[in-house]
């Protein structure tokens with residue numbers, strides 16, 4: 322797309338089926354590192370389905386089947402040798418509804434690094450917990466209450482806790498499925514700021530219903546319609562000068 326946008330992930334001719342129903346039809350896209358890529362499109366067009374193929378979350382849905390190829394740094398993530406637990410650490414995910422574990426704030430962050438063997442001592446683990454909460458913009462709010470339950474935080478704080486949890490295992494890609502849709506405008510603004518802060522470090526892919534949000538946070542936008550990726554390009558261009566008529570109709574509010 323341009324010289325600065327190195328692909329971190331590459332999807333080639335990807336189709337996804339739920340039983341006999343095709344939900345994603347032959348999608349190819351390069352996901353660049355150090356950028357935010359937004360997936361937009363009307364409800365049911367397949368944005369979440371496609372997002373979930375990028376870290377094999379579809380494996381958890383028995384009827385789902387993926388065709389085509391998805392690579393992370395050139396490695397086929399659907400190959401039999403791929404360790405899915407490892408993959409989901411490298412390609413982390415944040416869901417629509419914040420889903421902290423019913424454990425302390427500290428344990429929410431420490432759990433992943435512990436099972437992945439990222440800390441050799443309690444001191445190292447403490448450092449990871451602090452660094453992850455700092456990066457997620459939550460440290461100052463929780464540093465004196467790390468032993469309290471993660472579920473006792475506000476919705477916006479819970480979502481930043483979930484982002485900190487994803488960051489703690491040192492991911493390369495962070496997938497976000499409508500991460501702010503359950504939050505009020507102030508909490509949403511914080512999440513958007515956070516996405517901006519994180520963008521220089523990770524490849525971020527965000528599914529959003531809000532075109533304004535896509536325009537605010539992303540540098541790349543892919544427009545999906547009826548299971549197909551209609552258009553993909555620099556966000557500015559998609560919103561000001563789309564090449565496809567269907568994209569134009571959607572961004573001007575003619576449907577969706």
Ligand SMILES: Nc1ncnc2c1ncn2[C@@H]1O[C@H](COP(=O)(O)OP(=O)(O)OP(=O)(O)O)[C@@H](O)[C@H]1O
Nearest residue numbers: 339344362363364365366367368369370371382384
């Ligand atoms: N677990 C499932 N089993 C069967 N069909 C599914 C499943 N999940 C999604 N679908 C279908 O696949 C299609 C794409 O759904 P998906 O949730 O990916 O779209 P979306 O663009 O993310 O929609 P929304 O914006 O409403 O979340 C829809 O027709 C949906 O009904």
